[in-house]
Amino acid sequence: MSTQPAVSRPHSRAAVVAELIRVLSQAPVRVTNIESAIAEIGASAQEIAAHFGSNRELILFLVSQSSDSMQAALAPASTREQLRQRLLEFGQRVTDVYSSHLRSLYRIAVTESIRHTGLGRDFYEVGPGRLRQHLTEFLQTAQSEGVLGSGAADLLASHFLASLRANLDIADTFLPATNRAALAHVQQVVDLFLDGLNGGTPPCRN
Amino acid sequence: MPQLAVPAEETKAPMNVALPRALVEKRLPHEFAIEIDSDGSPVSVSAADWFVCFVPGLQRQWWHSFVNARYQHVFAMRMVDEDTWIIVEPWWTRMLVTVLTLDEAVKFLRWGATGNILQVREAIPGNGNQVRGWANCAVLTAFLLGRSYRTWTPFGLYRRLVKDPGARPVDLAHWLADHVRHVAARNADRALESVHLIEGRSVRAALLQLGTSIMGALMSRSSVALYKLAVSESSRFGAAANAYWEEAPKRAIDAVLEVLQQAQLRGEIQIDNASAAARHFVAMLRGDLHLEILFGLRQCPGATETHIRVKSAVDLLLYGATAAASLPISAKSISPASSACDVS
Numbered sequence: 001m002s003t004q005p006a007v008s009r010p011h012s013r014a015a016v017v018a019e020l021i022r023v024l025s026q027a028p029v030r031v032t033n034i035e036s037a038i039a040e041i042g043a044s045a046q047e048i049a050a051h052f053g054s055n056r057e058l059i060l061f062l063v064s065q066s067s068d069s070m071q072a073a074l075a076p077a078s079t080r081e082q083l084r085q086r087l088l089e090f091g092q093r094v095t096d097v098y099s100s101h102l103r104s105l106y107r108i109a110v111t112e113s114i115r116h117t118g119l120g121r122d123f124y125e126v127g128p129g130r131l132r133q134h135l136t137e138f139l140q141t142a143q144s145e146g147v148l149g150s151g152a153a154d155l156l157a158s159h160f161l162a163s164l165r166a167n168l169d170i171a172d173t174f175l176p177a178t179n180r181a182a183l184a185h186v187q188q189v190v191d192l193f194l195d196g197l198n199g200g201t202p203p204c205r206n
Numbered sequence: 207m208p209q210l211a212v213p214a215e216e217t218k219a220p221m222n223v224a225l226p227r228a229l230v231e232k233r234l235p236h237e238f239a240i241e242i243d244s245d246g247s248p249v250s251v252s253a254a255d256w257f258v259c260f261v262p263g264l265q266r267q268w269w270h271s272f273v274n275a276r277y278q279h280v281f282a283m284r285m286v287d288e289d290t291w292i293i294v295e296p297w298w299t300r301m302l303v304t305v306l307t308l309d310e311a312v313k314f315l316r317w318g319a320t321g322n323i324l325q326v327r328e329a330i331p332g333n334g335n336q337v338r339g340w341a342n343c344a345v346l347t348a349f350l351l352g353r354s355y356r357t358w359t360p361f362g363l364y365r366r367l368v369k370d371p372g373a374r375p376v377d378l379a380h381w382l383a384d385h386v387r388h389v390a391a392r393n394a395d396r397a398l399e400s401v402h403l404i405e406g407r408s409v410r411a412a413l414l415q416l417g418t419s420i421m422g423a424l425m426s427r428s429s430v431a432l433y434k435l436a437v438s439e440s441s442r443f444g445a446a447a448n449a450y451w452e453e454a455p456k457r458a459i460d461a462v463l464e465v466l467q468q469a470q471l472r473g474e475i476q477i478d479n480a481s482a483a484a485r486h487f488v489a490m491l492r493g494d495l496h497l498e499i500l501f502g503l504r505q506c507p508g509a510t511e512t513h514i515r516v517k518s519a520v521d522l523l524l525y526g527a528t529a530a531a532s533l534p535i536s537a538k539s540i541s542p543a544s545s546a547c548d549v550s
Contacts, residue, residue: 114313155493159490193526
C-alpha cells in the first residue's frame with residue numbers, strides 16, 4: 001500500500017468504489033477499518049456521505065455488490081456437466097473476489113463486530129448470507145432437475161462456500177500463489193463437492 | 207467494607223475465623239449475622255494482578271494540556287479467567303466496570319500499548335483511604351490497587367508504581383502471542399483428547415466422532431473470541447494470529463489428516479491430496495454457521511444441530527453431493543454430542 005495519500009480531487013461514486021477495491025485488494029491483511037482505506041484514496045467524508053450516506057453504508061454497498069457479482073454465475077443447470085461448469089464458474093468468481101478486496105471487507109466487518117456497532121449482522125445478511133441463499137436456491141433447482149442428490153440444500157451450500165473459503169480465511173499459509181493454483185483449488189473443491197473422496201459412490205447399506 | 211446479610215441458617219462459621227462479637231450483638235440481629243475474615247470480608251480473596259494501562263486520551267479534554275501527553279489517563283484490567291477480563295475505567299461521569307471477552311479486552315489493551323502497561327499486584331486489605339479526596343482516574347486506580355500514594359496524575363501514579371518491587375512492564379505483542387497460544391492449545395487439547403477412541407473405527411465413524419469434537423471447539427465462545435482477535439489484529443499482532451492458527455485450525459486439520467491417511471492405508475478411501483481434503487473438511491465444519499456466530503446473528507449450536515451438520519459434512523466429504531442420500535448412522539458410531547457451547 002502506498003503511504004502517500006492520493007492527490008485530492010473530486011471522486012465520482014464509481015471512482016470511489018473502484019479505487020477502494022484497488023486499495024483493499026492491495027492490503028488484505030493490513031486494513032481493518034474503512035476509514036484508513038478511504039484516507040488512502042484521498043476521498044473526503046463529504047464525498048462518502050454524498051455518494052453513500054455513511055462509511056457503514058459504503059461497506060454494505062461494497063459487500064452487496066460483491067455478492068451480486070459472484071451469484072451471477074448461478075444460472076440453472078439441467079445436466080450434471082452443466083452443474084459442474086456452473087459451480088466451477090461460481091467458485092472461480094468467489095475465489096477471485098475473496099482473494100482480492102473481500103478479505104479486507106471481511107476483516108473490517110469482524111473488527112466492527114467486536115466493537116458492537118451492529119455492522120456485522122447487516123454485513124452478513126447482504127453478503128455471505130445472501131450468497132448462501134442464492135446458492136441454496138441454485139442447488140434446490142439442481143435437485144429438482146435430478147442432477148444432484150437429495151441432501152439438505154442449505155447445508156450443502158454452506159459446505160461448498162466454506163470449502164471455497166478454506167484457503168482464504170485468515171492465514172495466508174494456503175493462499176493460492178498463482179491463478180493456476182487458484183483454479184486448481186476451485187476444481188478440487190467442486191470435485192470433492194460433487195463426488196466426494198469415494199467418487200460419488202455411496203456405501204453399502206447392509 | 208459493607209456487610210452482607212444472609213439467613214443465619216445458611217451460614218456456618220469457619221473453624222479458624224473468629225466472629226467479631228460487636229457485629230453480631232450490636233449491629234445486626236443474630237439471624238442476619240455473617241462470618242467475616244480478618245479484613246472484614248465475607249469471603250477471603252487472593253490478591254490479583256492487574257494490567258494498569260497509562261494512555262494518551264482518545265478524545266481531546268481540557269485537562270490534557272496539564273498532564274504528560276503519554277500519560278493522560280489510566281485504567282486497569284485483569285483476567286477473570288483465560289477467556290474473560292474485567293475492566294475498571296474511571297470516566298469523568300461514571301466508573302466503568304464491566305466484563306469483556308478476550309477480543310474485546312485486546313481493543314483496550316491495544317490502547318494501553320500506545321502508552322505503557324504495568325502488571326501490578328493489588329494490595330489486600332490495602333493502604334488506600336476513601337477520604338483521599340479528588341477522585342480522578344489516577345486517584346481511583348491507586349485506590350483500586352490499595353495504594354496510599356499522594357499523587358493526582360497518571361504519570362505520577364506510573365512513577366510510583368514502576369518502583370513497586372512486583373511491578374512489571376508488559377510487552378503486549380509478546381504477552382498476547384503467549385496467551386493466545388496457551389488458550390488455543392488448551393481448547394485444542396480438550397477437543398482432541400478423545401482422538402485415541404477413534405482408532406480402529408471406520409473412516410466415517412472416526413470423522414463423525416472427530417468432527418463433533420472439532421465443531422464444538424470451533425464454535426465455543428473462547429474459540430470465536432480467539433478467531434475474532436486473530437482476524438482483527440493480525441496486522442498488529444501477527445505472532446498472536448499465527449499462534450491461533452497453529453494451535454487451533456491447524457491441529458484440527460492435522461488430526462483429520464491422520465484419520466484420512468489411516469483410512470487410505472486400510473484401503474477405505476483413495477485420495478490424491480489428503481491435506482487439502484482435511485482442510486476442506488474442517489472448513490465445512492465451520493461453514494456459514496461460524497460466520498453467523500461471528501457476526502452476532504445467533505448463538506452456538508446445540509447437540510442435535512451439531513450432529514446434523516457434522517453428519518452432513520462427513521457424508522459430503524466421503525460420498526459427494528451427487529450421491530448425497532441421507533446415510534444412516536449407527537447408534538454406536540458417534541458419542542452423544544454435547545452442546546458446542548459447553549466447550550469453553
